Amino acid sequence: MDSASFFPNIIAAISVILLLSNTACEAQLSTTFYGNSCPNALATIRTSIRQAVSRERRMAASIIRLHFHDCFVQGCDASILLDETPSIQTEKTASPNNNSARGYGVIEAAKREVEKICPGVVSCADILAVAARDASAAVGGPSWNVKLGRRDSTTLIFFVINSFLKNADLPRPDSDLRRLISSFDNKGLSATDMVALSGSHTIGQSQCFLFQERIYSNGTNIDPGFASTRRHQCPSNSGNTNLAPLDLVTPNSFDNNYFKNLMQRKGHLPSDQVLFSGGPTDSIVFEYSRNPKTFLSDFANAMIKMGDIEPLTG
Incomplete structure (x- = not known):
């Protein structure tokens, strides 16, 4: 098939797939979706995630970020968990995730435990959503009732569409405010939602190359002492992959210090x-x-x- 006929056929196929998937999405998610089919699923996931975070507190931030990156590309469908093949590049190796996103093994471990009690019942997409909630609670953050009933991405929808769009929707660490607001608005999230979700940076760490330009810029929108401290950790000619906590004060606790840092011009990214x-x-x-109560809520x-x-x- 030549390119002139290939792409119109692909577009037509995508249109049919999207129509079918949108029809399926009319069903409602429910917090009690597995109440009968796998009543112990949530407790099993919670135990697995608590153990992982207990071993490494930073993992809480990694799991929340994994869920965020999954949802912002093609929806909350676990497509970020799909492995690379010789002919297909997946979200795992897309630039925002490659050598950056973590926690895949933790989700796989939780999935294995769930499969032991309910084989083939609970989707990876739901496990990732529940894991993000449990990771937050494990480091002192809020908990919430997770709505369930997501299916995992099918290979055809994922491979055809994601190859074009996997980088398009994720906010960049150097985005300006207008672009950030637009990116979240495109996903049905308000500016308040955006700021609240950004508050997850009260935990976790970042690689130096993502903020080196900021700390060496000598700009007015950064505290000089903060910039000096970060320069020691992130030399301008090396250390691109060095890690620095996103919250200088309480990097392992889910609190509102992130916002206090911003008011002191100590924002990381x-x-x-x-x-x-x-x-x-x-x-x-x-x-x-x-x-802080308003933030957590x-x-x-x-x-x-x-x-x-x-x-x-x-």
Whole structure:
């Protein structure tokens, strides 16, 4: 088949696939989806995730990020878990995830435990959503009722569409505020949801190359002492993959110090500091910095909304 006829046929195939998948998505997710088919699924996942986070506190941030990256590309369908093949590049090796996203083994371990009690019942997409909730709770963050009933991505939908779109929707660490707001709005998430979800950077670490330009810029929107400290950890001519905690004060606890850091111009990534830089999200950052309960509540609600992004159901 020549290229002139190949691409119209592919577009037609994609249209049919999307129509069928959207029809399936009309079914509703439910917090009691596995109540009869696998009543011990959630307890089993929780035990597995708590053990993983107990072994390594940083894993909590990695699992939450894994769920975020899954949902923002093609919806919450576990497509980020799919392995590479000789002919197909998957989300795992896309630039935002390659040598960066972690936690795959933790999700696989949780899946193995669930399979022991309910073979073939609980989807990987649901396990990842529940794991993000349990990871948050394990480090002092909020918990919430996870809506369930997602199906995992099928190879045809994933391989055809993802090869074109896998990088397009994920916010970049150097994004300006306008682009961030637009990216989240495209997923049905408000500016408040965006700031709340960004608060997950109160835990976890970042590789130096993602913020080196910021700490060496001598700009006015960064605290000089903070920049100096970070330069020691991230030399300009080396150390691109060195790690630095996103929250200087309590890097292993889910709290509101992230927002206090932003108000002191100690935001790590450029996309962090733009949330408090004279723009429309300043008031949200200020509110979260003084009212941790509001932040935790809004974060939980935003995670529920994010879990509703284009799920495959039915």
